[in-house]
Amino acid sequence: MYEDLKYWYLRDHKLFRTLSFGQIRQLCIITGFKKAKKGEIIYFSSSDLPRIFLLKKGNIKIVAVDEDGNETIKDIIQKGDLFGELTLEADSQSNEYAKVLSDDVAICSFLMSDFEDLLLRNPSLALSYTKFVGLKMKRIKNSYSNLISKDAKTRLFQFLKDWAEKEGKKIGDKVVIENYLTQNDIAQIICTSRQTATQLLNEMETNGTIIYSRKEIIITDIRKL
Amino acid sequence: MYEDLKYWYLRDHKLFRTLSFGQIRQLCIITGFKKAKKGEIIYFSSSDLPRIFLLKKGNIKIVAVDEDGNETIKDIIQKGDLFGELTLEADSQSNEYAKVLSDDVAICSFLMSDFEDLLLRNPSLALSYTKFVGLKMKRIKNSYSNLISKDAKTRLFQFLKDWAEKEGKKIGDKVVIENYLTQNDIAQIICTSRQTATQLLNEMETNGTIIYSRKEIIITDIRKL
DNA sequence: ATAGATTTGTCGGCTAGATTACAGTTCCAC
DNA sequence: GTGGAACTGTAATCTAGCCGACAAATCTAT
Structure with missing residues (x-):
């Protein structure tokens, strides 16, 4: 029952809408699920295996800490957004954590490697995912060029x-x-x-x-x- | 003969190394090939069909012009780099052109739609390409966060x-x-x-x-x- | 060679916004 | 409800780097 919920969570995302139940189930095998409250800090980058996360409910901010201890906000993640190793490339050295902004959040996650397998078996998903990452890149470029000029x-x-x-x-x-x-x-x-x-x-x-x-x-x- | 050259040009790129001759040939059907000299300006974004370009020789800079006519350098493209609609999403409103920096350049290109077809038939290429775009995104993030802090x-x-x-x-x-x-x-x-x-x-x-x-x-x- | 055109060098004045430094408010836990 | 923590308000310096202005150097084409 709890399991079924997760399927639906993923199914909800426009990226996964084209997938069959079986495929989503495949992703979900080792899926994690987590709830957290306001102010909590969630470490996710250095954690065990590289994962991709889906924020199901609430808002979080992604904060990066550099060598000097300065904190910068990298991103604000809202309900429905994916975050984590979106580039499919685990990078160990980046030191990031997520802080819960809203009263509470629900996050589900799956392993990057599972996702890769799925992409390999599902070229059209791979294509949409590439476009998705591309769009994200475009947004970043845009907001940065705002910052600068x-x-x-x-x-x-x-x-x-x-x-x-x-x-x-x-x-x-x-x-x-x-x-x-x-x-x-x-x-x-x-x-x-x-x-x-x-x-x-x-x-x-x-x-x-x-x-x-x-x-x-x-x-x-x-x-x- | 000229044709054969193009195959090799593409073949050279690490992204395409895994492809068979036939696959590259497929890409090359409508491939363009272009040479230009220092100072020349190459319009590529608004041009006919959306394309992806490979700079075979030389250096170019990508310049964007905003509403007020301000020019900003978006990117420096070097020998061997891909550029153009890398996100696989044609965006009409961006106003960019390329200016040749080195004495002369050689550029080859293929249609985005052809590339998409190829990705669909070639999941592992799709995966590497996604990672490639992801890497590009990471680089951009990095250089921008330098700019800011x-x-x-x-x-x-x-x-x-x-x-x-x-x-x-x-x-x-x-x-x-x-x-x-x-x-x-x-x-x-x-x-x-x-x-x-x-x-x-x-x-x-x-x-x-x-x-x-x-x-x-x-x-x-x-x-x- | 010579005349432009393009790139470099240098100098003050000027301003957005960082920084420092406190004081006042709101929130939350006990 | 009370005390401390986390936010918000305001003001006075201080500075990196932008801008305009112009001169010198270098490149390019005829």
């Missing part, structure tokens, strides 16, 4: 716009976003200092562009960026 | 190190790089202004770290970064 304010605008698009609830021209990020998180995502982020957010609030609280962010008029 | 000097060092590693000729502790880039190119690659790049390069020269000329760059001691 635009100033902090523009980056914040862009970030809010993206966030609203992905998760916001539209109510007329207003968009309401559930705010599970601290200002520090936001600052790290748009690559600026916490203080600058605070200042910009407050500025936007006095402008009337947004209504900010720790619980939610309301964009008063999405058309004005 | 390091200062201009460190970025220049890193760039020179990478360049030396890829193309330099080692002579003891010295490394000689054929310099086909202007200081402006270098500046764009490491995302700084031309003036800053000039200053840093001169500084390195007076330090004795490098010997710079328009023809070549000599790194006097590669171990000192």
